[in-house]
Amino acid sequence: MGRITLENVQKSFGDVEVIPPLDLTIEDGEFVVFVGPSGCGKSTLLRLIAGLEDVSGGEIRIDGKPATDLPPAKRGLAMVFQSYALYPHMSVRKNIAFPMKMAKVPEDEQKRRIESAAHALNLTDYLDRRPGQLSGGQRQRVAIGRAIVREPAAFLFDEPLSNLDAALRVGMRLEISELHTRLATTMVYVTHDQVEAMTMADKIVVLRAGHIEQVGSPLELYRSPRNLFVAGFIGSPKMNLIDGPEAARRGAHTIGIRPEHIDVSTEEGVWHGTIGVAEHLGSDTFFHVHETGLAETVTIRADGEIGLHHGDRVYLTPHPDKIHRFDEGGLLIA
Amino acid sequence: MARSVTRSRKIVNTTIAWAIGLIIFFPILWTVLTSFKTEAEAISSPPSFLFFDWTFQNYEAVQERSNYFRHFWNSVVISVGSTILGLAIAVPAAWAMAFVPGKQTKNILMWMLSTKMLPAVGVLVPIYLLFRDMGLLDTRTGLVAVLMLINLPIIVWMLYTYFKEIPGEILEAARMDGATLRSEVTYVLLPMAVPGIASTMLLNIILAWNEAFWTLNLTAANAAPLTAFIASYSSPEGLFYAKLSAASTMAIAPILIMGWFSQKQLVRGLTFGAVK
Numbered sequence: 001m002g003r004i005t006l007e008n009v010q011k012s013f014g015d016v017e018v019i020p021p022l023d024l025t026i027e028d029g030e031f032v033v034f035v036g037p038s039g040c041g042k043s044t045l046l047r048l049i050a051g052l053e054d055v056s057g058g059e060i061r062i063d064g065k066p067a068t069d070l071p072p073a074k075r076g077l078a079m080v081f082q083s084y085a086l087y088p089h090m091s092v093r094k095n096i097a098f099p100m101k102m103a104k105v106p107e108d109e110q111k112r113r114i115e116s117a118a119h120a121l122n123l124t125d126y127l128d129r130r131p132g133q134l135s136g137g138q139r140q141r142v143a144i145g146r147a148i149v150r151e152p153a154a155f156l157f158d159e160p161l162s163n164l165d166a167a168l169r170v171g172m173r174l175e176i177s178e179l180h181t182r183l184a185t186t187m188v189y190v191t192h193d194q195v196e197a198m199t200m201a202d203k204i205v206v207l208r209a210g211h212i213e214q215v216g217s218p219l220e221l222y223r224s225p226r227n228l229f230v231a232g233f234i235g236s237p238k239m240n241l242i243d244g245p246e247a248a249r250r251g252a253h254t255i256g257i258r259p260e261h262i263d264v265s266t267e268e269g270v271w272h273g274t275i276g277v278a279e280h281l282g283s284d285t286f287f288h289v290h291e292t293g294l295a296e297t298v299t300i301r302a303d304g305e306i307g308l309h310h311g312d313r314v315y316l317t318p319h320p321d322k323i324h325r326f327d328e329g330g331l332l333i334a
Numbered sequence: 335m336a337r338s339v340t341r342s343r344k345i346v347n348t349t350i351a352w353a354i355g356l357i358i359f360f361p362i363l364w365t366v367l368t369s370f371k372t373e374a375e376a377i378s379s380p381p382s383f384l385f386f387d388w389t390f391q392n393y394e395a396v397q398e399r400s401n402y403f404r405h406f407w408n409s410v411v412i413s414v415g416s417t418i419l420g421l422a423i424a425v426p427a428a429w430a431m432a433f434v435p436g437k438q439t440k441n442i443l444m445w446m447l448s449t450k451m452l453p454a455v456g457v458l459v460p461i462y463l464l465f466r467d468m469g470l471l472d473t474r475t476g477l478v479a480v481l482m483l484i485n486l487p488i489i490v491w492m493l494y495t496y497f498k499e500i501p502g503e504i505l506e507a508a509r510m511d512g513a514t515l516r517s518e519v520t521y522v523l524l525p526m527a528v529p530g531i532a533s534t535m536l537l538n539i540i541l542a543w544n545e546a547f548w549t550l551n552l553t554a555a556n557a558a559p560l561t562a563f564i565a566s567y568s569s570p571e572g573l574f575y576a577k578l579s580a581a582s583t584m585a586i587a588p589i590l591i592m593g594w595f596s597q598k599q600l601v602r603g604l605t606f607g608a609v610k
Contacts, residue, residue: 085503087507
């Protein structure tokens with residue numbers, strides 16, 4: 001079990017309120033991702049759940065039981081840190097065994113769990129090495145192994161992949177997702193990388209300056225962002241945000257349209273402009289179109305085979321049903 | 335061209351380093367040499383450097399006149415005892431200052447250090463009276479306590495510096511892994527800080543071993559360590575240079591040998607964290 005509820009949880013450091021009172025429920029078995037730009041309070045929120053920081057107000061419950069005043073050791077949660085935080089003076093085996101040693105798990109059971117975790121994480125051959133002798137990816141796996149053997153109510157991940165190189169990151173992302181499917185344990189995952197958020201989450205919590213901007217499944221956030229911030233933050237390349245007369249014509253302060261919802265043509269269309277940069281990714285091509293009179297740049301996602309280049313004059317047609325309209329306060333107009 | 339400059343520079347640097355080393359070491363060497371001379375040769379002018387009649391008679395005389403091993407044992411008990419007691423107090427203090435600093439932590443650290451700037455003689459009378467009233471004069475317990483207090487600021491500062499180098503996330507990981515504060519310190523912090531603790535320990539044993547002001551003023555016969563043993567040979571009358579040298583050699587030999595074998599640890603400890 002691992003249902004975590006935050007009621008009116010608030011955090012201040014001195015006079016600075018980093019997290020204004022917020023409510024959030026994380027259901028048992030859910031993979032929840034906290035995402036937001038740096039400094040948005042996502043790591044602080046995770047550390048409040050972990051108990052590594054004390055809340056300044058409000059209540060945290062784990063499986064219905066009050067956990068606000070419990071020390072981290074008593075909350076039954078496991079955490080994987082960005083820096084891995086392995087014990088450098090212990091072998092991999094001892095690192096993984098440490099939480100069980102603390103919980104006084106019998107030796108036989110410890111051995112069994114270490115072996116099963118090592119097998120699942122491909123660490124069997126490295127059990128007698130020290131963390132210093134491992135690569136980044138292996139270290140991260142040891143950190144995950146150390147978390148698994150505790151059999152926690154929930155796993156907390158604090159930007160676990162940001163120290164890895166791009167290729168490893170994709171691999172570890174899949175491994176963590178598979179782990180979640182296999183263990184079916186609640187996972188709370190903090191990242192600033194919206195690709196990680198989109199690919200891994202059951203539920204994404206978008207944070208800005210300690211405020212929850214929107215909570216929803218990845219596709220809900222992508223298809224129906226509640227406000228301008230979420231619209232701009234979720235999706236890569238970013239949604240095109242256009243204000244001025246073009247938005248006013250559609251009864252909005254700002255309109256947003258995703259790059260894949262604009263058709264490009266050399267002959268006719270609603271808007272026109274000149275291609276500034278063409279990024280050919282193979283499967284797709286991104287055009288950054290200038291001189292449209294709408295915004296500085298309008299980004300378009302087109303087929304990889306399309307034969308347009310820098311300097312070409314193009315016509316653009318947005319899909320009318322895919323245009324998001326926002327009011328002056330940045331909120332979506334229904 | 336660059337190579338030759340580097341080479342000649344290297345020779346110059348090496349020569350200078352050896353010269354400075356010899357200048358620093360010369361008094362010790364001279365003391366050791368004098369300890370093997372007769373009293374007459376010890377004060378002869380011009381002094382003889384190596385070519386004299388080597389004799390062990392000073393060592394025999396010293397051993398006859400006073401009990402070296404009792405003083406030696408007192409030195410061991412006082413220096414090791416005060417260091418271990420100091421560490422026991424400083425580890426929790428440094429832990430708190432390094433990992434849960436408050437607004438006043440820096441001030442407290444500076445204040446602790448400032449006590450080292452006080453001339454010791456300034457508090458001699460109060461400490462002497464306290465010792466007299468508590469029955470601690472000329473006891474090893476008393477000296478352990480006073481030397482621990484005197485070196486405590488240094489122990490706390492050194493440990494604080496080492497602990498600051500240990501990433502807080504590792505201790506947080508231990509907490510998440512279910513460790514109590516005690517297990518966190520025992521299983522994670524202390525093993526990681528072993529090099530720092532070892533060099534703190536070595537330095538403080540050396541400082542306590544060489545401490546002369548308090549040991550001379552607070553002891554008479556029973557608890558007198560080797561510093562008092564040396565001092566007993568610096569007599570205003572008579573010819574005692576050779577015997578004084580023999581006593582000094584015997585007193586500094588143990589700590590010199592210990593320092594020699596642990597120099598790697600000492601240097602590493604003292605420069606720990608200097609370059610990141």
